[in-house]
Amino acid sequence: MSGFDPAQLELYAAMLSLLAVCFAIGIVAVMAGVGGGVLFVPLISAFFAIHVDYVRGAGLMVALVGAIAAAPHLLKTGLSEPRVSVPLALAGSIGSVVGARLGLAVPTDVILLILGVFMVLVAIQTGLTAFRDRGAGANDPTRREPEANHDDGPRRESPREAEPVGFLEGLLGLSGSYHDPRLNREVSWSARRTAIAAVLFVGIGAIGGMLGVGAGWANVPVLASVMTLPLKMAAATSGLVIVANSSAAAWVYVAEGAIRPMIVLPSLIGMIGGTRIGARLLGRVQPQVVRILVVVVLTVAGIRTLIGALG
């Protein structure tokens, strides 16, 4: 080791700045109710001089670690249901591997273009969620569910008869119940339209694998709206799907040399630290304010990325 070599100092400074920004992203992601990966890739690729391949690789690791860290607790509570997540994770994994291979094969400008469009779409989705929650009078931050950190979907919690309603659902046993501690009662659920959801999960996995983002932003709406699962269960089950999808896609990124520990390491440390702090601040900050901030930042980052891709 050569002491204070300028090149080393430059590397350390870059790693430290990456850590600091990821720490901030972690805080904001939790408070805004969006997945860390979905903010990480857009912001780091827009504002850091890091090749988008490495950013996407690191983004997958961020999403993977975040989801897997939450998995044991969600499994323990029964909110995360492997009977639902395992078949969907298979469909999503196939899509994510295809998406990852495709994403590393196409020119960088094309990926930046898709990423820019994706950022703007996520900004719109986050804005709509903020607007809907405001309309529903959901400004009380204490109402937020910590399980819903992978992204928000439709606000619906409707216990129904626990009967499978289709052939596939009956075959896979996709019905049951879980105990909701907040309601202090059993909530019954039964899945619907599993085949359609599986097809959608192939597409979601492909986008997630291609852009290196966790797919909670799309998983939860599909689980809640298409399969009509309760929102809490949808958010929790989405985590298990993200674990499998991100793992499958990460194999491709590792094999192609698109995951660099010097980028992944500070990113993970920063995100983990930030999400812990964000969880503590959750009850003290208006989520609407944070969501508006996220909308603004994502829009700026998206436009910047689009200009870069087209220019």
Added chain:
Amino acid sequence: MSPSSRFFSRILGIGLTLAAVALLAVGTIWLVAADGATAAAEKEQWTTGRSDGAVTRTVADVAVALFVVIPLVAYLGLAWGFAVERRSVHLVLALVQIVLLAALGLPLLWTLGMGLL
């Protein structure tokens, strides 16, 4: 919660910890051992992308792969655990998934194997 799912949920937690420790250790060693030229090459490659393969990746790949392999194995175990528990179509489903996911992972195993050799 069934004993099998409880068991595999513990594996998930332990896997995360082990993978994090492994990556931290390798990353730290790499960083401490890096000289100015290596650090410059690393930083340069952040911008240029994968076309400049100036920095050795093998050890780092193995460490990072832990992040991937452990949750994947835990995931397969989870599927298997539920399959065994229910003794039904889940068994077939789990087997199909294991075969498919193993096939998906073969390219990485090949790359890692070649890198290590």
